[in-house]
Amino acid sequence: MIETYDQALSFIHGRTKFKKIPTLKRMRRFLDELGAPDKKIKAIHIAGTNGKGSTLAFLRNILQNDGLKVGSFTSPFLIKFNERISVNGVPISDETIVRLTKQVYPIVKELDRILPEGGPTEFEIITAMMFQYFSEGHADIVLIEVGLGGLLDSTNVVMPELSVITTIGWDHMHILGDTLPKIAYQKAGIIKPAVPVIVGKIPEAPLQVIEHVAQKHDSPLMVLGKQFLVRDLGFKNWQQRFSFSSGSQTFEQLTTQLIGDYQTNNAALAIQSYLEYCRLNKRPVNQASIISGIRQTKWAGRFEKISNSPTIVIDGAHNISAVNEIVTLLATDFTKGHIYVLMGVLADKQADKMVEKMATVKNVSVVLTKFKGPGKRQAANPEALEKKVESQKGQTVTDVIENWQEALQVIQQKLTADDMLLITGSLYFISDVRKYLLAPQN
Structure with a gap:
């Protein structure tokens, strides 16, 4: 019962x-x-x-x-x-x-x-x-x-x-x-x-x-x-x-x-x-x-700014159509400073296409990471994904850091006042990140 x-x-x-x-x-x-x-x-x-x-x-x-x-x-x-x-x-x-x-x-x-x-x-x-x-x-x-x-x-x-x-x-x-x-x-x-x-x-x-x-x-x-x-x-x-x-x-x-x-x-x-x-x-x-x-109207996880200094944004873009929208937005309204994109994607999505598309933005560096997928669904292996994506202008992926908490720390240390960290690739991934970043600090 x-x-x-x-x-x-x-x-x-x-x-x-x-x-x-x-x-x-x-x-x-x-x-x-x-x-x-x-x-x-x-x-x-x-x-x-x-x-x-x-x-x-x-x-x-x-x-x-x-x-x-x-x-x-x-x-x-x-x-x-x-x-x-x-x-x-x-x-x-x-x-x-x-x-x-x-x-x-x-x-x-x-x-x-x-x-x-x-x-x-x-x-x-x-x-x-x-x-x-x-x-x-x-x-x-x-x-x-x-x-x-x-x-x-x-x-x-x-x-x-x-x-x-x-x-x-x-x-x-x-x-x-x-x-x-x-x-x-x-x-x-x-x-x-x-x-x-x-x-x-x-x-x-x-x-x-x-x-x-x-x-x-x-x-x-x-x-x-x-x-x-x-x-x-x-x-x-x-x-x-x-x-x-x-x-x-x-x-x-x-x-x-x-x-x-x-x-x-x-x-x-x-x-x-x-x-x-x-x-x-x-x-x-x-x-x-x-x-x-x-x-x-607010909608958590939709290009949501969760930190001002440094600027950290999370977005649940989890398919190629959503990534296309994000890429247009970045190329139009976020041309100042550098954008670090931390991506964790489910393996059953068009992960390689999503990463390749994100890397087309001039001022973007893509960092791949891994998260725990829901139930039996697995996150894409970041190293295998890096090998699979086609090289865009020399290098599509700037880094692979399997542990996403570690990836957050590494990227945050690089951010200047004009830069932005965008965390995306899966609603399940940003859910974990959101909990982690907005949790009360002891």
């Missing part, structure tokens, strides 16, 4: 991660045994290769400023498991995790007994706990981030008010497909009949796939750059500035603490989602909620 928080987490994390044949039937059966909690909530469903978390954070803050209680379901967590289920940005308590785990436990055991492929996976259990919690009435609206893909993701049992697809890029190709249109088809799996869809900046070929699925489902489609527009106005004093327009709604000078022109795209998606939510629910649009919500 489960009585403590540690026992609850051991049970959840002890489950299988994937089944051989992905299906939503098991998830549907699981939820029906629980009393179909997913059918008792109002939700906005968010998919995409990158930008899901930031878009969710922007939207949560806008809706909160509008006086709503906002639930959210995100993954992975950065510091503590409870972050995955939160209300107004506050994670649920340890006691609630125990209570929810105790509720799902007997059903999981029963499904283990009767289903040929066994009962729910780890993520299916967490998803069911989320639906169960929010079905109790803790939030007016729940923002649900897709775990992986969309079509067969366990969150995709939900019938949302609104669907959002942020970006389509290269990630999880062994599961989602080896072309952007194939990946787009999986993400477009969250589109439901007649439910409006808001789509970010997406290349033409994958966008056509999304448009086709939306048309088939008779779902109204709003695309960034077509039905609504954003214009980046540059970076100043660690703030990104931009303008936004959609129909009669225009904002000339919005600011956000989330850095990068890709974050202005995410903010635009959030604003358009809010406008559409207001329209669907016959709520007045509150411009002050938008302005304050965007300005107040």
Whole structure:
């Protein structure tokens, strides 16, 4: 039986991660045994290769400023498991995790007994706990981030008010497909009949796939750059500035603490989602909620400055699409001083391409390191990775330091007032680093 928080987490994390044949039937059966909690909530469903978390954070803050209680379901967590289920940005308590785990436990055991492929996976259990919690009435609206893909993701049992697809890029190709249109088809799996869809900046070929699925489902489609527009106005004093327009709604000078022109795209998606939510629910649009919500939004681990002197930034860029965005940001706004990039990457990612791309920035030195991957997933071996990457202008990697704590100390000793240390490559890696650097010093 489960009585403590540690026992609850051991049970959840002890489950299988994937089944051989992905299906939503098991998830549907699981939820029906629980009393179909997913059918008792109002939700906005968010998919995409990158930008899901930031878009969710922007939207949560806008809706909160509008006086709503906002639930959210995100993954992975950065510091503590409870972050995955939160209300107004506050994670649920340890006691609630125990209570929810105790509720799902007997059903999981029963499904283990009767289903040929066994009962729910780890993520299916967490998803069911989320639906169960929010079905109790803790939030007016729940923002649900897709775990992986969309079509067969366990969150995709939900019938949302609104669907959002942020970006389509290269990630999880062994599961989602080896072309952007194939990946787009999986993400477009969250589109439901007649439910409006808001789509970010997406290349033409994958966008056509999304448009086709939306048309088939008779779902109204709003695309960034077509039905609504954003214009980046540059970076100043660690703030990104931009303008936004959609129909009669225009904002000339919005600011956000989330850095990068890709974050202005995410903010635009959030604003358009809010406008559409207001329209669907016959709520007045509150411009002050938008302005304050965007300005107040913080999202840990997204180009987050965690030290001023020296300048240390962490970013969870964990695939080639995200690294491309970071490289553009560095080459545009961080040309002064030297940038030391400490990278730890999971072995199942396009690690060599990520390192090669990062090394194209003129004032960057890449240092490779290693960290403990989650569960059975391994971090890429930094020495093997160094040998694999192609040489860019003589040398791509300036150093390999296996122990990341040692790497931090070595790099920090080199930093001048104009330099920056950027730690990136994996959300799991920066989670470890963030805990270490922000821990109270004895």
